[in-house]
Amino acid sequence: MALRAGGAAGRLAALLPLLLALLAAGAVNGSSAEAAEPLGGRAEPGLNATVSTEVEFGVCTVTCGIGIREVLLTSGCPGTEAKCIVRVEECRGPVDCGWGIPISEGLACVKMPCIYIPPENRFKYVWKMLIPNKTAHILPNDSAVMEVCRDTHSVTFQCETQENGNIIASVKYTVYATTEMRTKKSRIETGQSRRTTTDAILVFCLVTGIIVTVGMIFAMIFMILRWAVVKSIWESKSGQDSQDKKLANKRSLCNME
Structure with missing residues:
Protein backbone atom coordinates (compact mmCIF):
# COMPACT_ATOMS: atom_id res chain seq x y z
CA MET A 1 0.00 0.00 0.00
CA ALA A 2 2.88 2.35 0.76
CA LEU A 3 4.45 1.58 -2.62
CA ARG A 4 1.15 2.25 -4.44
CA ALA A 5 0.68 5.53 -2.57
CA GLY A 6 4.20 6.55 -3.28
CA GLY A 7 3.79 5.73 -6.99
CA ALA A 8 0.61 7.80 -7.24
CA ALA A 9 2.28 10.70 -5.49
CA GLY A 10 5.18 10.48 -7.89
CA ARG A 11 2.90 10.52 -10.92
CA LEU A 12 0.99 13.53 -9.48
CA ALA A 13 4.27 15.35 -8.90
CA ALA A 14 5.26 14.65 -12.50
CA LEU A 15 1.91 16.00 -13.87
CA LEU A 16 1.88 19.12 -11.65
CA PRO A 17 4.20 21.21 -13.90
CA LEU A 18 2.01 20.35 -16.94
CA LEU A 19 -1.19 21.44 -15.13
CA LEU A 20 0.44 24.72 -14.07
CA ALA A 21 1.49 25.40 -17.66
CA LEU A 22 -2.06 24.80 -18.96
CA LEU A 23 -3.57 27.09 -16.30
CA ALA A 24 -1.09 29.85 -17.18
CA ALA A 25 -1.90 29.56 -20.91
CA GLY A 26 -5.65 29.83 -20.20
CA ALA A 27 -5.14 32.93 -18.10
CA VAL A 28 -3.09 34.55 -20.87
CA ASN A 29 -5.75 33.76 -23.51
CA GLY A 30 -8.52 35.15 -21.31
CA SER A 31 -6.66 38.40 -20.67
CA SER A 32 -5.89 38.83 -24.39
CA ALA A 33 -9.58 38.28 -25.29
CA GLU A 34 -10.65 40.90 -22.75
CA ALA A 35 -8.09 43.31 -24.14
CA ALA A 36 -9.39 42.82 -27.68
CA GLU A 37 -13.00 43.58 -26.65
CA PRO A 38 -13.78 47.32 -27.03
CA LEU A 39 -15.30 49.49 -24.35
CA GLY A 40 -19.06 49.27 -24.17
CA GLY A 41 -19.30 45.62 -25.26
CA ARG A 42 -18.14 43.41 -28.10
CA ALA A 43 -17.58 44.85 -31.55
CA GLU A 44 -20.42 44.56 -34.00
CA PRO A 45 -20.02 42.00 -36.79
CA GLY A 46 -18.14 43.50 -39.73
CA LEU A 47 -16.48 46.25 -37.65
CA ASN A 48 -12.84 46.46 -36.67
CA ALA A 49 -11.81 45.17 -33.26
CA THR A 50 -10.46 48.61 -32.28
CA VAL A 51 -13.80 50.34 -32.88
CA SER A 52 -14.22 53.94 -31.73
CA THR A 53 -16.99 55.09 -29.42
CA GLU A 54 -17.87 58.04 -31.72
CA VAL A 55 -21.52 57.64 -32.71
CA GLU A 56 -24.18 59.77 -34.35
CA PHE A 57 -27.94 59.45 -33.89
CA GLY A 58 -30.29 59.52 -36.87
CA VAL A 59 -33.62 61.30 -37.08
CA CYS A 60 -36.48 59.78 -35.11
CA THR A 61 -39.26 58.33 -37.24
CA VAL A 62 -41.89 60.23 -35.23
CA THR A 63 -42.27 63.74 -33.80
CA CYS A 64 -44.34 62.53 -30.85
CA GLY A 65 -44.96 59.32 -28.99
CA ILE A 66 -42.59 56.42 -29.58
CA GLY A 67 -40.57 55.60 -32.69
CA ILE A 68 -37.18 54.28 -33.80
CA ARG A 69 -33.91 55.80 -34.96
CA GLU A 70 -30.58 54.61 -36.32
CA VAL A 71 -27.31 54.79 -34.40
CA LEU A 72 -24.47 55.50 -36.84
CA LEU A 73 -20.76 54.93 -36.27
CA THR A 74 -18.58 57.78 -37.58
CA SER A 75 -15.22 56.04 -37.18
CA GLY A 76 -13.93 52.52 -37.63
CA CYS A 77 -16.40 51.44 -40.34
CA PRO A 78 -15.38 48.61 -42.70
CA GLY A 79 -13.94 49.55 -46.08
CA THR A 80 -14.20 53.18 -47.19
CA GLU A 81 -17.56 53.91 -45.59
CA ALA A 82 -17.65 57.16 -43.64
CA LYS A 83 -20.67 56.07 -41.60
CA CYS A 84 -22.24 52.70 -40.85
CA ILE A 85 -25.26 51.56 -38.85
CA VAL A 86 -24.40 50.04 -35.48
CA ARG A 87 -27.93 49.39 -34.24
CA VAL A 88 -31.52 50.63 -34.24
CA GLU A 89 -32.99 51.88 -30.98
CA GLU A 90 -36.18 53.44 -29.67
CA CYS A 91 -36.73 57.18 -29.54
CA ARG A 92 -39.50 59.19 -27.93
CA GLY A 93 -41.04 62.59 -28.39
CA PRO A 94 -43.76 64.57 -26.64
CA VAL A 95 -46.60 62.43 -25.31
CA ALA A 177 -72.33 61.98 -36.99
CA THR A 178 -73.90 60.40 -40.06
CA THR A 179 -75.74 63.59 -41.07
CA GLU A 180 -72.63 65.72 -40.58
CA MET A 181 -70.55 63.27 -42.61
CA ARG A 182 -73.05 63.37 -45.47
CA THR A 183 -73.10 67.19 -45.37
CA LYS A 184 -69.32 67.24 -45.32
CA LYS A 185 -69.15 64.85 -48.25
CA SER A 186 -71.65 66.90 -50.28
CA ARG A 187 -69.62 70.05 -49.58
CA ILE A 188 -66.47 68.31 -50.73
CA GLU A 189 -68.16 67.11 -53.92
CA THR A 190 -69.56 70.62 -54.58
CA GLY A 191 -66.15 72.15 -54.05
CA GLN A 192 -64.58 69.60 -56.37
CA SER A 193 -67.17 70.31 -59.10
CA ARG A 194 -66.59 74.06 -58.79
CA ARG A 195 -62.87 73.51 -58.90
CA THR A 196 -63.29 71.36 -62.02
CA THR A 197 -65.38 74.08 -63.74
CA THR A 198 -62.85 76.75 -62.85
CA ASP A 199 -60.01 74.58 -64.10
CA ALA A 200 -61.87 74.01 -67.40
CA ILE A 201 -62.37 77.78 -67.89
CA LEU A 202 -58.73 78.46 -67.12
CA VAL A 203 -57.61 75.77 -69.55
CA PHE A 204 -59.89 77.19 -72.29
CA CYS A 205 -58.53 80.72 -71.77
CA LEU A 206 -54.97 79.42 -71.76
CA VAL A 207 -55.43 77.43 -74.96
CA THR A 208 -57.15 80.37 -76.68
CA GLY A 209 -54.34 82.72 -75.67
CA ILE A 210 -51.73 80.28 -76.94
CA ILE A 211 -53.52 79.92 -80.31
CA VAL A 212 -53.84 83.71 -80.75
CA THR A 213 -50.18 84.24 -79.81
CA VAL A 214 -48.98 81.54 -82.20
CA GLY A 215 -51.14 83.02 -85.00
CA MET A 216 -49.65 86.49 -84.47
CA ILE A 217 -46.14 85.05 -84.47
CA PHE A 218 -46.77 83.22 -87.76
CA ALA A 219 -48.27 86.40 -89.27
CA MET A 220 -45.21 88.43 -88.29
CA ILE A 221 -42.88 85.76 -89.68
CA PHE A 222 -44.84 85.73 -92.95
CA MET A 223 -44.67 89.53 -93.22
CA ILE A 224 -40.91 89.49 -92.59
CA LEU A 225 -40.28 86.77 -95.19
CA ARG A 226 -42.64 88.29 -97.78
CA TRP A 227 -41.94 91.95 -97.01
CA ALA A 228 -41.26 92.85 -100.67
CA VAL A 229 -44.59 91.42 -101.81
CA VAL A 230 -46.44 93.07 -98.97
CA LYS A 231 -44.69 96.38 -99.68
CA SER A 232 -45.59 96.30 -103.40
CA ILE A 233 -49.21 95.47 -102.57
CA TRP A 234 -49.30 98.29 -100.04
CA GLU A 235 -47.74 100.76 -102.51
CA SER A 236 -50.07 99.74 -105.31
CA LYS A 237 -53.03 100.17 -103.02
CA SER A 238 -51.74 103.56 -101.88
CA GLY A 239 -51.20 104.66 -105.50
CA GLN A 240 -54.67 103.57 -106.47
CA ASP A 241 -56.13 105.49 -103.54
CA SER A 242 -54.22 108.64 -104.56
CA GLN A 243 -55.45 108.31 -108.15
CA ASP A 244 -58.99 107.89 -106.96
CA LYS A 245 -58.61 111.03 -104.87
CA LYS A 246 -57.26 112.98 -107.85
CA LEU A 247 -60.13 111.86 -110.05
CA ALA A 248 -62.56 112.80 -107.34
CA ASN A 249 -60.99 116.25 -107.06
CA LYS A 250 -61.15 116.80 -110.85
CA ARG A 251 -64.78 115.81 -110.93
CA SER A 252 -65.57 118.19 -108.11
CA LEU A 253 -63.79 121.04 -109.96
CA CYS A 254 -65.68 120.28 -113.17
CA ASN A 255 -68.95 120.32 -111.31
CA MET A 256 -68.09 123.68 -109.80
CA GLU A 257 -67.34 125.16 -113.23
Whole structure:
Protein backbone atom coordinates (compact mmCIF):
# COMPACT_ATOMS: atom_id res chain seq x y z
CA MET A 1 0.00 0.00 0.00
CA ALA A 2 2.88 2.35 0.76
CA LEU A 3 4.45 1.58 -2.62
CA ARG A 4 1.15 2.25 -4.44
CA ALA A 5 0.68 5.53 -2.57
CA GLY A 6 4.20 6.55 -3.28
CA GLY A 7 3.79 5.73 -6.99
CA ALA A 8 0.61 7.80 -7.24
CA ALA A 9 2.28 10.70 -5.49
CA GLY A 10 5.18 10.48 -7.89
CA ARG A 11 2.90 10.52 -10.92
CA LEU A 12 0.99 13.53 -9.48
CA ALA A 13 4.27 15.35 -8.90
CA ALA A 14 5.26 14.65 -12.50
CA LEU A 15 1.91 16.00 -13.87
CA LEU A 16 1.88 19.12 -11.65
CA PRO A 17 4.20 21.21 -13.90
CA LEU A 18 2.01 20.35 -16.94
CA LEU A 19 -1.19 21.44 -15.13
CA LEU A 20 0.44 24.72 -14.07
CA ALA A 21 1.49 25.40 -17.66
CA LEU A 22 -2.06 24.80 -18.96
CA LEU A 23 -3.57 27.09 -16.30
CA ALA A 24 -1.09 29.85 -17.18
CA ALA A 25 -1.90 29.56 -20.91
CA GLY A 26 -5.65 29.83 -20.20
CA ALA A 27 -5.14 32.93 -18.10
CA VAL A 28 -3.09 34.55 -20.87
CA ASN A 29 -5.75 33.76 -23.51
CA GLY A 30 -8.52 35.15 -21.31
CA SER A 31 -6.66 38.40 -20.67
CA SER A 32 -5.89 38.83 -24.39
CA ALA A 33 -9.58 38.28 -25.29
CA GLU A 34 -10.65 40.90 -22.75
CA ALA A 35 -8.09 43.31 -24.14
CA ALA A 36 -9.39 42.82 -27.68
CA GLU A 37 -13.00 43.58 -26.65
CA PRO A 38 -13.78 47.32 -27.03
CA LEU A 39 -15.30 49.49 -24.35
CA GLY A 40 -19.06 49.27 -24.17
CA GLY A 41 -19.30 45.62 -25.26
CA ARG A 42 -18.14 43.41 -28.10
CA ALA A 43 -17.58 44.85 -31.55
CA GLU A 44 -20.42 44.56 -34.00
CA PRO A 45 -20.02 42.00 -36.79
CA GLY A 46 -18.14 43.50 -39.73
CA LEU A 47 -16.48 46.25 -37.65
CA ASN A 48 -12.84 46.46 -36.67
CA ALA A 49 -11.81 45.17 -33.26
CA THR A 50 -10.46 48.61 -32.28
CA VAL A 51 -13.80 50.34 -32.88
CA SER A 52 -14.22 53.94 -31.73
CA THR A 53 -16.99 55.09 -29.42
CA GLU A 54 -17.87 58.04 -31.72
CA VAL A 55 -21.52 57.64 -32.71
CA GLU A 56 -24.18 59.77 -34.35
CA PHE A 57 -27.94 59.45 -33.89
CA GLY A 58 -30.29 59.52 -36.87
CA VAL A 59 -33.62 61.30 -37.08
CA CYS A 60 -36.48 59.78 -35.11
CA THR A 61 -39.26 58.33 -37.24
CA VAL A 62 -41.89 60.23 -35.23
CA THR A 63 -42.27 63.74 -33.80
CA CYS A 64 -44.34 62.53 -30.85
CA GLY A 65 -44.96 59.32 -28.99
CA ILE A 66 -42.59 56.42 -29.58
CA GLY A 67 -40.57 55.60 -32.69
CA ILE A 68 -37.18 54.28 -33.80
CA ARG A 69 -33.91 55.80 -34.96
CA GLU A 70 -30.58 54.61 -36.32
CA VAL A 71 -27.31 54.79 -34.40
CA LEU A 72 -24.47 55.50 -36.84
CA LEU A 73 -20.76 54.93 -36.27
CA THR A 74 -18.58 57.78 -37.58
CA SER A 75 -15.22 56.04 -37.18
CA GLY A 76 -13.93 52.52 -37.63
CA CYS A 77 -16.40 51.44 -40.34
CA PRO A 78 -15.38 48.61 -42.70
CA GLY A 79 -13.94 49.55 -46.08
CA THR A 80 -14.20 53.18 -47.19
CA GLU A 81 -17.56 53.91 -45.59
CA ALA A 82 -17.65 57.16 -43.64
CA LYS A 83 -20.67 56.07 -41.60
CA CYS A 84 -22.24 52.70 -40.85
CA ILE A 85 -25.26 51.56 -38.85
CA VAL A 86 -24.40 50.04 -35.48
CA ARG A 87 -27.93 49.39 -34.24
CA VAL A 88 -31.52 50.63 -34.24
CA GLU A 89 -32.99 51.88 -30.98
CA GLU A 90 -36.18 53.44 -29.67
CA CYS A 91 -36.73 57.18 -29.54
CA ARG A 92 -39.50 59.19 -27.93
CA GLY A 93 -41.04 62.59 -28.39
CA PRO A 94 -43.76 64.57 -26.64
CA VAL A 95 -46.60 62.43 -25.31
CA ASP A 96 -49.46 64.45 -26.83
CA CYS A 97 -49.79 63.71 -30.56
CA GLY A 98 -52.88 65.86 -31.07
CA TRP A 99 -55.46 64.73 -33.64
CA GLY A 100 -54.84 61.57 -35.62
CA ILE A 101 -55.98 60.31 -39.02
CA PRO A 102 -58.18 57.17 -39.08
CA ILE A 103 -57.04 54.06 -40.94
CA SER A 104 -60.34 53.89 -42.80
CA GLU A 105 -63.37 56.16 -42.74
CA GLY A 106 -66.72 55.40 -44.35
CA LEU A 107 -70.23 56.72 -44.09
CA ALA A 108 -71.09 54.09 -41.49
CA CYS A 109 -67.98 53.26 -39.41
CA VAL A 110 -64.48 54.53 -38.60
CA LYS A 111 -61.35 52.52 -37.75
CA MET A 112 -58.83 54.32 -35.50
CA PRO A 113 -55.30 53.23 -34.44
CA CYS A 114 -53.29 53.92 -31.29
CA ILE A 115 -49.63 54.91 -31.44
CA TYR A 116 -47.20 52.01 -30.99
CA ILE A 117 -44.24 50.16 -32.47
CA PRO A 118 -43.94 46.38 -32.92
CA PRO A 119 -44.52 44.19 -31.03
CA GLU A 120 -48.07 45.39 -30.52
CA ASN A 121 -48.73 43.37 -27.34
CA ARG A 122 -45.85 45.06 -25.55
CA PHE A 123 -47.98 48.07 -24.61
CA LYS A 124 -51.26 48.65 -22.85
CA TYR A 125 -53.97 50.67 -24.62
CA VAL A 126 -56.64 52.70 -22.85
CA TRP A 127 -59.50 54.07 -24.96
CA LYS A 128 -61.55 56.97 -23.62
CA MET A 129 -64.65 58.81 -24.77
CA LEU A 130 -64.18 62.52 -24.14
CA ILE A 131 -67.32 64.29 -22.93
CA PRO A 132 -67.31 68.11 -22.66
CA ASN A 133 -67.31 69.39 -19.06
CA LYS A 134 -67.40 65.82 -17.75
CA THR A 135 -64.98 63.09 -16.73
CA ALA A 136 -63.77 60.96 -19.63
CA HIS A 137 -65.51 57.61 -19.97
CA ILE A 138 -63.07 54.65 -20.16
CA LEU A 139 -64.12 52.07 -22.76
CA PRO A 140 -63.68 48.31 -22.33
CA ASN A 141 -61.72 48.07 -25.57
CA ASP A 142 -57.99 47.52 -24.90
CA SER A 143 -56.76 46.77 -28.44
CA ALA A 144 -54.40 48.90 -30.54
CA VAL A 145 -57.10 49.50 -33.18
CA MET A 146 -60.73 50.30 -32.47
CA GLU A 147 -63.65 50.46 -34.89
CA VAL A 148 -66.76 52.48 -34.03
CA CYS A 149 -69.93 53.23 -35.97
CA ARG A 150 -71.31 56.73 -36.34
CA ASP A 151 -74.05 57.94 -34.04
CA THR A 152 -76.59 60.73 -34.26
CA HIS A 153 -74.04 63.16 -32.83
CA SER A 154 -70.26 63.61 -33.09
CA VAL A 155 -68.05 61.86 -30.51
CA THR A 156 -64.38 62.43 -29.60
CA PHE A 157 -62.20 59.43 -28.68
CA GLN A 158 -58.74 59.29 -27.16
CA CYS A 159 -56.23 56.44 -27.01
CA GLU A 160 -53.44 56.36 -24.44
CA THR A 161 -50.48 54.05 -25.02
CA GLN A 162 -49.00 52.97 -21.69
CA GLU A 163 -45.85 51.11 -20.69
CA ASN A 164 -45.12 50.10 -17.09
CA GLY A 165 -47.93 52.37 -15.93
CA ASN A 166 -46.57 55.45 -17.74
CA ILE A 167 -48.28 57.16 -20.68
CA ILE A 168 -45.87 57.35 -23.62
CA ALA A 169 -48.31 58.49 -26.35
CA SER A 170 -51.79 59.95 -26.67
CA VAL A 171 -53.88 60.62 -29.78
CA LYS A 172 -57.44 61.87 -30.34
CA TYR A 173 -60.04 61.29 -33.05
CA THR A 174 -63.38 62.91 -33.85
CA VAL A 175 -66.06 60.61 -35.25
CA TYR A 176 -68.63 62.80 -36.97
CA ALA A 177 -72.33 61.98 -36.99
CA THR A 178 -73.90 60.40 -40.06
CA THR A 179 -75.74 63.59 -41.07
CA GLU A 180 -72.63 65.72 -40.58
CA MET A 181 -70.55 63.27 -42.61
CA ARG A 182 -73.05 63.37 -45.47
CA THR A 183 -73.10 67.19 -45.37
CA LYS A 184 -69.32 67.24 -45.32
CA LYS A 185 -69.15 64.85 -48.25
CA SER A 186 -71.65 66.90 -50.28
CA ARG A 187 -69.62 70.05 -49.58
CA ILE A 188 -66.47 68.31 -50.73
CA GLU A 189 -68.16 67.11 -53.92
CA THR A 190 -69.56 70.62 -54.58
CA GLY A 191 -66.15 72.15 -54.05
CA GLN A 192 -64.58 69.60 -56.37
CA SER A 193 -67.17 70.31 -59.10
CA ARG A 194 -66.59 74.06 -58.79
CA ARG A 195 -62.87 73.51 -58.90
CA THR A 196 -63.29 71.36 -62.02
CA THR A 197 -65.38 74.08 -63.74
CA THR A 198 -62.85 76.75 -62.85
CA ASP A 199 -60.01 74.58 -64.10
CA ALA A 200 -61.87 74.01 -67.40
CA ILE A 201 -62.37 77.78 -67.89
CA LEU A 202 -58.73 78.46 -67.12
CA VAL A 203 -57.61 75.77 -69.55
CA PHE A 204 -59.89 77.19 -72.29
CA CYS A 205 -58.53 80.72 -71.77
CA LEU A 206 -54.97 79.42 -71.76
CA VAL A 207 -55.43 77.43 -74.96
CA THR A 208 -57.15 80.37 -76.68
CA GLY A 209 -54.34 82.72 -75.67
CA ILE A 210 -51.73 80.28 -76.94
CA ILE A 211 -53.52 79.92 -80.31
CA VAL A 212 -53.84 83.71 -80.75
CA THR A 213 -50.18 84.24 -79.81
CA VAL A 214 -48.98 81.54 -82.20
CA GLY A 215 -51.14 83.02 -85.00
CA MET A 216 -49.65 86.49 -84.47
CA ILE A 217 -46.14 85.05 -84.47
CA PHE A 218 -46.77 83.22 -87.76
CA ALA A 219 -48.27 86.40 -89.27
CA MET A 220 -45.21 88.43 -88.29
CA ILE A 221 -42.88 85.76 -89.68
CA PHE A 222 -44.84 85.73 -92.95
CA MET A 223 -44.67 89.53 -93.22
CA ILE A 224 -40.91 89.49 -92.59
CA LEU A 225 -40.28 86.77 -95.19
CA ARG A 226 -42.64 88.29 -97.78
CA TRP A 227 -41.94 91.95 -97.01
CA ALA A 228 -41.26 92.85 -100.67
CA VAL A 229 -44.59 91.42 -101.81
CA VAL A 230 -46.44 93.07 -98.97
CA LYS A 231 -44.69 96.38 -99.68
CA SER A 232 -45.59 96.30 -103.40
CA ILE A 233 -49.21 95.47 -102.57
CA TRP A 234 -49.30 98.29 -100.04
CA GLU A 235 -47.74 100.76 -102.51
CA SER A 236 -50.07 99.74 -105.31
CA LYS A 237 -53.03 100.17 -103.02
CA SER A 238 -51.74 103.56 -101.88
CA GLY A 239 -51.20 104.66 -105.50
CA GLN A 240 -54.67 103.57 -106.47
CA ASP A 241 -56.13 105.49 -103.54
CA SER A 242 -54.22 108.64 -104.56
CA GLN A 243 -55.45 108.31 -108.15
CA ASP A 244 -58.99 107.89 -106.96
CA LYS A 245 -58.61 111.03 -104.87
CA LYS A 246 -57.26 112.98 -107.85
CA LEU A 247 -60.13 111.86 -110.05
CA ALA A 248 -62.56 112.80 -107.34
CA ASN A 249 -60.99 116.25 -107.06
CA LYS A 250 -61.15 116.80 -110.85
CA ARG A 251 -64.78 115.81 -110.93
CA SER A 252 -65.57 118.19 -108.11
CA LEU A 253 -63.79 121.04 -109.96
CA CYS A 254 -65.68 120.28 -113.17
CA ASN A 255 -68.95 120.32 -111.31
CA MET A 256 -68.09 123.68 -109.80
CA GLU A 257 -67.34 125.16 -113.23
